[in-house]
Amino acid sequence: MSFRFIVRKIFRALLTIWIIVTFIFIVLRISGDSALLIYGPDVSAKALATLRKVWGLDKPIWQQYLIYVSSVFHGNFGNSYLDGRSAIRVVAERIPKTLSLMWVTAVITLLIGIPAGIFSALHHNTRRDRITMTLAVMGLSIPNFFLGVLLILLFSVSLRLLPSAGSETWKHYIMPVITMSTAEAAVLARFTRSAMLEVLNQPYIRTAISRGVPWKIVVREHALPNAAISIVTMVGFFIGSLIVGGVITENVFAWPGVGRLLVSSVANRDLAVVQVIVLLISLSMVTANLIVDLAYGWLDPRVRDLRSEEP
Amino acid sequence: MVGPKGSGSPVRRAIGYTMTNKLKVESTLTLSAERPQNDFRTRIRRFFERYPPLSMIAALWLVFMIFVAVFAPLISPYDFTAIDLRARLQAPAFMAGGNWNHPFGTDDLGRDVLSRLIFSIRMSLLIAFLGTIIGAILGTSLGFLAAHFRGWIDDIVMAGIDFQASLPFFIIALAFLAFLGNNLVLFIGLMGIYGWERYARLTRGLTLAAMTHGYAVAVNTLGATPIRIYLRHILPNISSALIVNMTLNFPGTIILESSLSFLGIGIQPPLTSLGNMLGFGRDYLTTAWWITVSPGITIFLATLAMSILGDWVRDRLDPTLGL
Numbered sequence: 001m002s003f004r005f006i007v008r009k010i011f012r013a014l015l016t017i018w019i020i021v022t023f024i025f026i027v028l029r030i031s032g033d034s035a036l037l038i039y040g041p042d043v044s045a046k047a048l049a050t051l052r053k054v055w056g057l058d059k060p061i062w063q064q065y066l067i068y069v070s071s072v073f074h075g076n077f078g079n080s081y082l083d084g085r086s087a088i089r090v091v092a093e094r095i096p097k098t099l100s101l102m103w104v105t106a107v108i109t110l111l112i113g114i115p116a117g118i119f120s121a122l123h124h125n126t127r128r129d130r131i132t133m134t135l136a137v138m139g140l141s142i143p144n145f146f147l148g149v150l151l152i153l154l155f156s157v158s159l160r161l162l163p164s165a166g167s168e169t170w171k172h173y174i175m176p177v178i179t180m181s182t183a184e185a186a187v188l189a190r191f192t193r194s195a196m197l198e199v200l201n202q203p204y205i206r207t208a209i210s211r212g213v214p215w216k217i218v219v220r221e222h223a224l225p226n227a228a229i230s231i232v233t234m235v236g237f238f239i240g241s242l243i244v245g246g247v248i249t250e251n252v253f254a255w256p257g258v259g260r261l262l263v264s265s266v267a268n269r270d271l272a273v274v275q276v277i278v279l280l281i282s283l284s285m286v287t288a289n290l291i292v293d294l295a296y297g298w299l300d301p302r303v304r305d306l307r308s309e310e311p
Numbered sequence: 312m313v314g315p316k317g318s319g320s321p322v323r324r325a326i327g328y329t330m331t332n333k334l335k336v337e338s339t340l341t342l343s344a345e346r347p348q349n350d351f352r353t354r355i356r357r358f359f360e361r362y363p364p365l366s367m368i369a370a371l372w373l374v375f376m377i378f379v380a381v382f383a384p385l386i387s388p389y390d391f392t393a394i395d396l397r398a399r400l401q402a403p404a405f406m407a408g409g410n411w412n413h414p415f416g417t418d419d420l421g422r423d424v425l426s427r428l429i430f431s432i433r434m435s436l437l438i439a440f441l442g443t444i445i446g447a448i449l450g451t452s453l454g455f456l457a458a459h460f461r462g463w464i465d466d467i468v469m470a471g472i473d474f475q476a477s478l479p480f481f482i483i484a485l486a487f488l489a490f491l492g493n494n495l496v497l498f499i500g501l502m503g504i505y506g507w508e509r510y511a512r513l514t515r516g517l518t519l520a521a522m523t524h525g526y527a528v529a530v531n532t533l534g535a536t537p538i539r540i541y542l543r544h545i546l547p548n549i550s551s552a553l554i555v556n557m558t559l560n561f562p563g564t565i566i567l568e569s570s571l572s573f574l575g576i577g578i579q580p581p582l583t584s585l586g587n588m589l590g591f592g593r594d595y596l597t598t599a600w601w602i603t604v605s606p607g608i609t610i611f612l613a614t615l616a617m618s619i620l621g622d623w624v625r626d627r628l629d630p631t632l633g634l
Binding site for chain 2: 012015016019023024027028030137138140141142143144145146149150152153157240241243244247248251252262263265266267269270271274281282285286289
């Protein structure tokens, strides 16, 4: 992989992070007195004056911007006005719960979505394909929060089998994971199917078949690895939708993670916490996309050569 | 010979995949040459091939929803905010304890669920339509601008596209609502920003390609102004791709709106939307499930119908775009 390609990608990622920080700065300034917004209305005039001084709100706008950027890089976002502790700590203690839910969901999604997509592609245009894809479209169309509510209605209210809120035991994981992975697996199945179909249509597959290579080996050795390359490009998108699905699902099942914190902070306009979470999410998204880009370039030499020539 | 059961061998299936379609066309051609054109059964079959029943049911359902949305004040049996505390949490008509005064039951304040549902459909569809149209206009214009000026304007638009693609829009929307507070105009504007980047990318790419085509070069040489070229000549040529994108964007907008409203940070009472109804009904799951289930099913059917119809429109208008 060329050095230029890597540098280019890292530069792009840094640029995106810079745009996001700038975006938050602009929106914060549009929204009014940010000292007041960060600390909330019930704070003493002295504290406001101190924060204004710390953030340099009395200085010209370009200096404010520089001060803001440097405070972001020093991890100085102010305190959550709901519980008074530093916003970073408030967010950090919620992260493990969210990650544990995401790992389980990601594994289940991969285990269902990819085989379903491959199955559908190998039975292209038959009844099996149509049934799988109909299920996928239905899984896509049912909103996360409604599926969650339906599951609670069935398993908690009617059957009294599963707990509807909390995160203590493995039983607490069942419904949130089903809720999140339904839509994810549906998207993944559809994408895997089209990636497989595209590969199966390539001349090299026809060559392999006409050379007399057994069908199973054609699929395993020729089709799957090539389809896998384009499935890798989905990872960034996949993480993004996991985050969004997590925010909603955590709220449905009262899961004590970052997503629930985000929504309650937005509702209470606890801006320090919202800022930290938005930056955290963008940082992880940008990193994920960077890794995907690099992995893609490494897996598929055609891409990295093409892309490094791109203007 | 090309039936799914006849083509048992996977080899044949893989090779025949592209050839199958050609063969099909040829065989129908010979069929139609042998038989008279107006054979009733052939025409029926052709009709269903062009207009699959499932897609037509989806279209009918959407037409019905639009009808409900437009005539909401005429259809709804009650005012959707009318409170009747004597009839709190009444079950739907088909259940024990329900009656036909409130076919879908009542909520915690005795408000008629059917009336609220009708007005929620109106609000959710209105927001989804406005959001989709704003997004399409915004994205298409920026795409044209980027393709026309190139240079730094192109760079800025592309950076915006990268930015929007790098963060899930749901998170951007949450940040906006947290920083700027919430009102209806801002909320609809936010729905309009959703998905603009796909229109912009499509328009930019297709316009750059179209500018090298004969027709655009010809009109340009004849001295047409750039705006005339873009709106009168290029836009009609790329419109099918844009329409397909709109049909794909629409269900996303409905789900985005209802998710935010469900979380209590979208549409605010006294206004109502499908997600908002579902969110408030959640507190009464154990006693009055009908408050949540009716808007939930409505959202599900609306997005399902739009997805089915979107797939069909895509196949009709532009098969090359397909996933």
